[in-house]
Amino acid sequence: MALSERNQSIREDQTMNEEFDVAIVGAGPAGISVAIEAGRNGLKSIVIDKGSLVNTIRRYPTYAVFFSTSELLELGGIPFPSINKQPNRQEALRYFTKVAEHFGVRHSLYNTVHTISRSNAGFEIESDKGTIRARKVVIAIGYFEKFNMLKVEGEAQEHVSHFYTEAFAYTGREVVVVGGSNSAGEAALDLYRNGAKVTLVHRKAELYEKMKYWVRPDLANRIKEGSIKAYFNTVVTAIGQDHIELRQGEKEFSIKAEHVLALTGFHPDVDFLKMAGVSYNKDTYVPDFNEQSLESNVEGLYLAGTVLTGRFTSKIFIENSRHHGKLIIDHIVQQV
DSSP states (O other): OOHHHHHHHHHOOOOTTOEEEEEEEOOSHHHHHHHHHHHHTTOOEEEEOSSSTTHHHHTSOTTOBOSSOGGGGOOTTOOOOOSSSSOBHHHHHHHHHHHHHHTTOOEEOSOOEEEEEEETTEEEEEETTEEEEEEEEEEOOOSTTSBOOOOOBTTTSTTEESOOOOSGGGTTSEEEEEOOSHHHHHHHHHHHHTTOEEEEEOSSSSOOTTSOTTTHHHHHHHHHHTSSEEEOSOEEEEEOSSEEEEEETTEEEEEEOSEEEEOOOBOOOHHHHHHTTOOBOTTTOOBOBOTTTOBBSSTTEEEOGGGGGTTOTTSOOHHHHTTHHHHHHHHHHHHO
């Protein structure tokens, strides 16, 4: 197939009158890996996402750098060239979208899935753009859409955000960053180096021990020298229009906050899993699945990527979820 023809097939959204062997909900690296393996095994697949290809990576901070080296992020055996050992966000976006193009991954983007139900032929997926039918379904939705709320008064105000993109909107402003893991640490450093007045608030006694090895000592040193203020063993009790209220042990106090970045992590969309009939642990959010095949408790419905981790979001990354596609498709092929 010529490149122009392949590009045209990738952009097609006329999928409602077709039946697919595999429908994949989620167009991140894990979902793309499933589509690649499906194609290699002669299976007709479609990737559905309510956003863009690799939508989660697109929403990373503008200057984010991956923890994993480029060779550990490769899909389909296609080399991942990067200037440095660890690729940045822009390199990853270019790589994953080009890999999807190379393998002719069919997709229906900016298309929200509402329900997944059983049918005589397999499954029917009701989406914004109509009904998509498939023999098998893979849910690879990740967890980036559902942030962990502080659950305090004032959290819904406009100057409070659970996402961080870049520092320049905050130059010269008093910014409180809530959290102590990678996202909070990288944001605090980026803000400080671009002229924001940064205070870090973390409920634990120290920074996340598995923070990126080049971020943790940098942040610790900036805190030690006083360039970034920090309050450990401290929780947020309320957020005002120009301040944030804190509690540290028995002590309650407030500090100035023109902006609040609540970078407290994310969790899977368990409501989506429940809608599809997937059972999960109510405390950990870990879904029920077979570790060898990644098939859920719903026969013919598989799970891939970080949705498998529940609340333990540090257990699965691209470097291990990129192999999920082969596990799933091998199991599907064995059943034919």
